[in-house]
Amino acid sequence: MNSKFQDTLMKFMMPVANKVEQQRHLQAIKDGMISIVPIIIVGSTSLLPLAVANLLGSGAVYDFLTAHMSIFTYAGMFTTDMLSIYAAMFIAIALAKGYGICGNLTGATAIMVHLILSGLSIEGGMDISYLGASGLFTCIISAILSVEVTRLLTKKKIIIRLPDSMPSMV
DSSP states (O other): OHHHHHHHHHHHHHHHHHHHHHOHHHHHHHHHHHHTHHHHHHHHHTTHHHHHHHHHOSSHHHHHHHHTHHHHTHHHHHTGGGHHHHHHHHHHHHHHHHHTSOHHHHHHHHHHHHHHHHOEEETTEEEOTTSSGGGHHHHHHHHHHHHHHHHHHHHTTOOOOOOTTSOTTO
16 A cells, blocks of 8 residues: 555656756755854854753753854854855855856856845944844845846846956956
8 A cells, every 4th residue: 555655746746846846946956055054053053052051951061051152153153144144155055057058157146136135224334133044044035136136137248348358256
């Protein structure tokens, strides 16, 4: 009975799963999210002292951990707290690679677009509350849009031509 159910499921679901797997944008999102796994791991390990302190509740080790928590969780500020920036870059690079266009420039463009969409201006700086995991949906949209606009402009030959005397990096 169980094998027959699995065979039926495979018969009807595999073609759908294969179609979804072949979709270029979903493939880029998957590849981009896989690329940020090391960043998530580093950010997660920086939270281990916080978990240990919560488990202990009191004592000398607890006092030491809570007194120095900002040092232990410092890496989290640059990893998990800024996760959507990394995701925007890697998703854009993966999609650009699928189209055969320059991935590094589109990655930088995706970051810029994501910062414009997610970075809220506050007095004296920028609110970064939407640059972590809460901004992942926005980063997906900004990555895909930046690559698609770049691809469309390149296809229509709407590009800026610089004189040959300019360095190639410019």
